[in-house]
Amino acid sequence: MTVTIDLKGKKAIVFGIANDKSIAWHIAKRLNDAGCRIAAAYQERVEPLFLPLMKEMDDPIYEKCDVVSDELLDSFFKKVKDEFGEVDFLIHSIAFAKKEHLQGDYMNVDRRGYQVAHEVSSYSLAELSRRAVPMMKNGGSIIAMTYLGSEKVTPGYNIMGVAKAALESSVRYIASDLGPKKIRVNAISAGPIATLAASGIKDFADMLLNYVAKAPLKRNITADEVADCALFLCSDLSKAITGQVVYVDAGYSIMGV
Ligand SMILES: NC(=O)c1ccc[n+]([C@@H]2O[C@H](COP(=O)([O-])OP(=O)(O)OC[C@H]3O[C@@H](n4cnc5c(N)ncnc54)[C@H](O)[C@@H]3O)[C@@H](O)[C@H]2O)c1
Secondary structure, three states, X not given: OOOOOOOOOOEEEEEOOOOOOOHHHHHHHHHHHOOOEEEXXXXXXXXXXXXXXXXXOOOOEEEEOOOOOXXXXXXXXXXXXXXXXXXXXXXXXXXXXXXXXXXXXXHHOOHHHHHHHXXXXXHHHXXXXXXXXXXXXXXXXXXXXXXXXXXXXXXXXXXXXXXXXXXXXXXXXXXXXXHHHOEEEEEEEEOOOOOOOHHHOOOHHHHXXXXXXXXXXXXXXXXXXXXXXXXXXXXXXXXXXXXXXXXXXXXXXXXXX
8 A cells, every 4th residue: 555645735834944954844845745734823033044944945924923922913913814714734833932841850940940931831832822723724733842851850951841731731632622623733852853842951962862872763753754654633534642752762752761
């Protein structure tokens, strides 16, 4: 049996492209290569590296946006509604925590740092879903990006681990909300990949080495392998899968020691 994934006529909203290393970029490219049009939201600070990437896409739309700004969210979603009308997929590939809260003792996180990390990295999934769902008239798929630090202590990951735990729980609640509309919601838990966001995590290079040493497949993973999983989760091949955390981690998460 030969199965090809054809997303011609489909449309996706993608949050999280900062540069060509971003997981969101690899996912957007994979979906676009399968025929899906992309509406990309980008933060102003990443514009110089973001804009050239759009030349590599077939017929994208894009606009500056920040998930902490209602005004920018209103404007981005209006543009998507005006130009796409309907959408099929939402990719949530964003996270943020202050650098000082990604090292040392977790308990030293201050109230504001806790709030910011949760607002950007976790609450935003509900916000973006609520705005996208009225355009997802024929069902669809929502995907968030997470990491094992939500379940197991990963020194240095700290507040981001706590925010990812809330994100994964949000995936389950939103999956329950949206199941009747035939909208599936899943998270991909990726192994470490050298990206801009990862550069803020203290001892990230040691994490990469640790995966090579301990993961069953004895290697790190690539953003392209995450994109393959996202393509599967957007396709009908996964039409009975919702509310799950799917591990793309060379098997690291199954190991006890
Ligand atoms: N790189 C890894 O090792 C790894 C592993 C597992 C999960 N993840 C997750 O993958 C996702 C993507 O991260 P990445 O590694 O591709 O890094 P990245 O730095 O390329 O992407 C992070 C994105 O978040 C966006 N962002 C941050 N604050 C925002 C805000 N207020 N509004 C809108 N966008 C905002 C940034 O502009 C950027 O595009 C994140 O959720 C991250 O936690 C990464």
